[in-house]
Amino acid sequence: MLSTTDNVEPMGRREQNKIDTRRAIADAAFDLARSVGPGAFTVDQIAERAGVSRRTFFNYFHSAEDALTVRVDGFLDLAIEVFGKLPQDEPLFDSIISAFIETTRMEGLSQHGELFRMAAVNPELLRAQLHSWERAEVRIVEALRSRLGSGASDLYLNSLVGCVLSCTKAAMRDWASDTPTSGDDSGADLEARILAVLTMLRDGFADPGVGSMGRPRSSS
Amino acid sequence: MLSTTDNVEPMGRREQNKIDTRRAIADAAFDLARSVGPGAFTVDQIAERAGVSRRTFFNYFHSAEDALTVRVDGFLDLAIEVFGKLPQDEPLFDSIISAFIETTRMEGLSQHGELFRMAAVNPELLRAQLHSWERAEVRIVEALRSRLGSGASDLYLNSLVGCVLSCTKAAMRDWASDTPTSGDDSGADLEARILAVLTMLRDGFADPGVGSMGRPRSSS
DNA sequence: GCGAAACTTGCACGCTGTGCAACAAAGGGG
């Protein structure tokens, strides 16, 4: 099982405090968004709940919405990390697909669904999330460049990664809107969607009715 | 040639004034961004230059960055409009490709390049532009739904449109960074990029070296 | 013209984001 806390090497007080504070702020922001709704609270409220000053909040995040995107960043960072550990001689798309599939097994997946649904009703949060995906795109392009060498142009790389992320985003959004308030982190539905949509991307979009995508409820 | 002012039907003073004001504000914002740099000016300055009050500015836009995205919105709206006028029995991807190719012939294309370059150094503007593409995505999905009927699932539609827009975005970004301060709206380079990248999308990403994409400067 | 509807403007108010300087906590010798 995947975990974000596998670095158990000795860590100074300084470093640990910063991680704790960051986490406390992010949790406070998420709790508030959950209870009163996204965009319906102030930075002061987050800071108070996290037990820090207003000023300290802004030492960690640029805005209230940014504090809500650390989970999205975490998801994408994890996907990149998983991708990096896969065998380099595997076909590219297989690596990409299994990296995302693996990543859906992370903890707290239902929170991601919630965040997607929040973004659907809060423009500012949506922008923050889009920016988060955009930043991940840059990192992934970097990771791919070192794998593909100079055999691929910037335009090719950016298009490829953009498409992969668009499809993943679409799969997650679809999953999030179909799975309201699922308390049990059911990643199976999400996995199926990501697999379907990335496979389709690999093989081309030419025919709308291909594979398991065209007609949603026609089994086989 | 394409134009955004082909509606010459009788228009009341009210409507015309609003259009003029909106345009004045957007132009003022763009001029300012161009001269002092994006993010280096206030809403008051935009309002003053546009000859309206601060309050009126906020009646038209939510933020300074929003005033800079009307051109992006215009580009995408135009693409949708062009797409809608194409024959419905043409293959889907051909319609999509020629819609975007046609749209690159619009006026003021070099400004779009400038805006892309501005967004590269201004996070807030980048977010606004990402949001603009996102909103267009919703509209395009809507347009496609009425064309494809109920034969395609939401997930399929969102993935398809997301990929098309990602590729177009990548093409424009690539073009913008390769074409700094081109005063002559040279859309040919952009057309070639969009054609290459959307064609690749149609046929699948399986092989990195396929077509004219893999090795940038190896003719044929 | 004249009244209704729509638009502009100034004002007020709370919130945002950041520079700055004082304070506190952690780390590293001697």
Next chain:
DNA sequence: CCCCTTTGTTGCACAGCGTGCAAGTTTCGC
């Protein structure tokens, strides 16, 4: 253990943002 440096926290101040409101002004339909 103390002192000094480094690093993080906090309060303060201040310019700017975004919006509700009410009073003007312009446009429209009759």
